[in-house]
Amino acid sequence: MAEAPRTVLISGCSSGIGLELAVQLAHDPRQRYQVVATMRDLGKKGMLEAAAGEALGQTLTVAQLDVCSDKSVAQCLSCIQGGEVDVLVNNAGVGLVGPIEGLSLAAMQNVFDTNFFGAVRLVKAVLPGMKRRRQGHIVVVSSVMGLQGVVFNEVYAASKFALEGFFESLAVQLLQFNIFVSLVEPGPVATDFEGKLMEQVSTAEFPGTDPDTLRYFRDFYLPTSRELFRNVGQSPRDVAQAIVKVISSARPPLRRQTNARYSPLTALKAVDPSGSLYVRTTHRLLFHWPRLLDLCLRCLACGCLRSRVQPQ
Numbered sequence: 001m002a003e004a005p006r007t008v009l010i011s012g013c014s015s016g017i018g019l020e021l022a023v024q025l026a027h028d029p030r031q032r033y034q035v036v037a038t039m040r041d042l043g044k045k046g047m048l049e050a051a052a053g054e055a056l057g058q059t060l061t062v063a064q065l066d067v068c069s070d071k072s073v074a075q076c077l078s079c080i081q082g083g084e085v086d087v088l089v090n091n092a093g094v095g096l097v098g099p100i101e102g103l104s105l106a107a108m109q110n111v112f113d114t115n116f117f118g119a120v121r122l123v124k125a126v127l128p129g130m131k132r133r134r135q136g137h138i139v140v141v142s143s144v145m146g147l148q149g150v151v152f153n154e155v156y157a158a159s160k161f162a163l164e165g166f167f168e169s170l171a172v173q174l175l176q177f178n179i180f181v182s183l184v185e186p187g188p189v190a191t192d193f194e195g196k197l198m199e200q201v202s203t204a205e206f207p208g209t210d211p212d213t214l215r216y217f218r219d220f221y222l223p224t225s226r227e228l229f230r231n232v233g234q235s236p237r238d239v240a241q242a243i244v245k246v247i248s249s250a251r252p253p254l255r256r257q258t259n260a261r262y263s264p265l266t267a268l269k270a271v272d273p274s275g276s277l278y279v280r281t282t283h284r285l286l287f288h289w290p291r292l293l294d295l296c297l298r299c300l301a302c303g304c305l306r307s308r309v310q311p312q
């Protein structure tokens with residue numbers, strides 16, 4: 001007899017990875033999932049509904065959910081049949097780049113409210129049910145920046161580091177309840193995410209930042225970041241495919257990086273626990289040897305470095 005479909009709740013499905021994931025799960029050939037694809041602004045549901053096609057109203061429903069609001073989370077869960085979530089995907093997230101002197105604390109707190117406390121809020125809401133039923137899976141869309149800091153992304157990386165520490169700790173207790181935790185760690189992904197950041201940056205003045213730091217940010221970091229996305233960027237479809245694999249796995253992994261082309265960069269940290277290799281190499285490449293950096297990015301794109309580094 002076929003098993004009952006698992007209810008999968010995904011946050012942040014108005015675009016990007018969340019949208020792709022919702023559509024892929026809803027079109028599962030074995031119909032193993034009932035997808036509750038959520039977004040904070042239902043005015044943006046058009047793209048998802050168009051991509052869902054005939055799955056809409058069958059294996060996929062759209063619901064409102066702002067991960068920063070207790071009320072919105074409670075309302076969303078009360079609309080799910082039986083209120084039971086088998087798989088929670090914490091995908092909603094926002095970025096923030098720029099010199100920290102020029103960023104307000106309110107902007108930094110918003111990143112933590114969304115990326116970290118948003119995920120924690122949802123977990124607190126679904127965990128009692130999962131524990132009662134002694135089954136469940138919590139998937140978190142983290143980032144390679146949850147493993148390794150990246151210059152001018154200090155606050156975003158910190159929010160992803162926070163997720164990594166929180167969920168790695170929780171994973172131990174939850175195994176006792178047959179509940180799995182998986183942190184999925186994409187590298188750069190070609191979604192609206194980068195576009196939104198570039199838009200913010202193009203108008204921001206970063207008040208209080210000294211001219212040298214501003215120059216490093218605009219003339220060194222920004223072009224390199226664009227090159228990195230161009231050379232190593234993954235499609236949201238590929239990332240969603242990797243998450244589907246994690247969700248359908250009988251023994252889901254705690255961590256899964258999705259982009260083998262990025263792995264030479266995370267390897268810099270793994271091979272030198274002191275951190276010096278990563279910090280010094282990145283510093284020299286970014287500020288002193290931009291031509292070599294350019295060459296390295298091209299190598300990452302063609303895979304000649306990747307083949308020398310064990311992926312994951």
Ligand SMILES: NC(=O)c1ccc[n+]([C@@H]2O[C@H](COP(=O)([O-])OP(=O)(O)OC[C@H]3O[C@@H](n4cnc5c(N)ncnc54)[C@H](OP(=O)(O)O)[C@@H]3O)[C@@H](O)[C@H]2O)c1
Binds near residue numbers: 039040090186
């Ligand atoms: N793109 C990358 O390079 C990259 C790399 C590694 C990890 N990630 C992570 O992947 C996840 C998805 O990002 P993406 O690349 O798919 O970018 P995206 O297209 O910008 O999607 C982000 C989603 O989060 C939603 N969101 C933001 N604040 C929210 C809130 N308070 N409540 C509910 N939803 C909210 C956005 O909704 P609105 O449309 O309403 O803003 C949007 O649906 C994020 O956690 C991000 O950190 C992205």
